[in-house]
Amino acid sequence: MFGLFNINETEFTEETAILTSESNEEGIFTFENVPYGEYIIRELKPAEGYLPNEENYTVTISENKEIIEITIENDKIPELGTTATIDGKKEVGATEVFTLEDVVEYKHLVPGKEYTVKGVLMDKATGKELLIDGKKITSEATFIPDEPTGEVIVSFEFDARYINEETNIVVFESLYSEDKELAVHADLEDVGQNVTVKIPKIGTKASIDGKKEFTVNGDITIDDVVSYKHLTAGKEYTIKGVLMDKSTGKQFLVDGKEVCSEVTFTPETADGEVTVSFTFDGSVITKETEIVVFEAFYREGTEIAVHADIEDEGQNVTIHPQPEPEKPQTGDNSNLGFYIGLGSVAVGGLIAFLIIKFKKKDEDDE
Structure with missing residues (x-):
């Protein structure tokens, strides 16, 4: 839908338009029977799947039956897809300062035009921004594509040692041009955008x-x-x-x-x-x-x-502990008779020996 506006108009809506017109299947729209004067033509609603064109087109009607042709271009809405990994892996332990790389695939960009991809790390469990030491983790990359389709890498550095429970990290990305947001990829359930940090x-x-x-x-x-x-x-x-x-x-x-x-x-x-x-x-x-x-x-x-x-x-x-060595028992009379008998035999042998010695000496004296 397009609108024809007074040259001094500053608010461009259907209500403030002098005339409105919708393009046909071939993309052609017309304003007819326009009085002499200077006007602004402005797009009010883009076709489905296209970005709005916010440019003002100034035209002047100065002759009867004058035909003025203008061409208004719309860029397709860019599409984004992301694949996040850490060192090429989808799972890591909470042990390092890691660099998460998110490969952002894009479609329908304008070659030669400058774009910026801005990203932030999200905690899937809470649906909120992931905080490391109380700070959110963001990154961005500015580039100029050579082709409408391609990819760009956005890197995020964070210290996983601050993470104290298993955490699924999801990368949210937005595409900007001239400070205008053109496309967003922010799906908590997207496995491609997800990496898991496990606790050792x-x-x-x-x-x-x-x-x-x-x-x-x-x-x-x-x-x-x-x-x-x-x-x-x-x-x-x-x-x-x-x-x-x-x-x-x-x-x-x-x-x-x-x-x-x-x-x-x-x-x-x-x-x-x-x-x-x-x-x-x-x-x-x-x-x-x-x-x-x-x-x-x-x-x-x-x-x-x-x-x-x-x-x-x-x-x-x-x-x-090492067991203590056994000690002789005291106060036990069970072997007393044995020791007394043994002592008696020893004493008896000594007496017999003395008697024999004395006798032999007597015989020698005789």
Whole structure:
């Protein structure tokens, strides 16, 4: 629909138009029997699937039966589609400062014209903007297409270590030209716009020589097999552990010091396991002791996962002290007769020996 307006008109609506006309199937519209004068022709409603044309076309009618031709062009409404990934993946662990790349595919743009794609990261669960350390994550890319159809990449950097629960991130994008919004792609349910950030998880199984119970016989080494999930392959991590006394809920101490250990490693896959060993002098165990291993994962000094459950049997080992050697029993008369008899035989032998000696001497004297 188009309107014919007075040259001084500033508000362009059907109500303020002198005449209106709709284009036919061939896109032709006409105004007839227009009095002499200067006018403005302005589009009021674009055809379906096209952007509005807000340009004013000035015409002057100065002769009888004069025919003036004008051509008004409308651009098609651009179409957007997006595919979001992090390092080419749709799932990552909350361990790094990541760069999310959203490949924005477009259609129906005007070659040689400047456009800007503006995006924001959304939390699918809440339907609101994703906040990292209290701030929303936005990005934009300005480009000039060579063809009506193509793609452009919009990148978003964010620190996933601030995310403390599994989160589905959705990328919303809008296309602008000359500060006017032309198209939007904002669908929370669109899998292409979605990536998932998973929280790293760890589990531990502690043992001594493969046993859950052990009796002291020197130095003790507790091996804790730490299983992990949702790490980032190829990145360096550190596991730090400490031994806890289950009976007190406090650190297990040897000579007044905590028993700690740590291992730095680089996983080849997101899921796997690593062993952390704790060695200490077993002589400090003087009574049955239950020891629990607490472990924490770190990435570049930031704690990203903890396993510290004092009741977890997997983290628990029981250590028994070395039994004391048996001592002779006192106050027991059961063998008294045996010892008295043995003593009597010994004394009798001594007397007999003396008598024989005396007799032999007498014989020699004679």
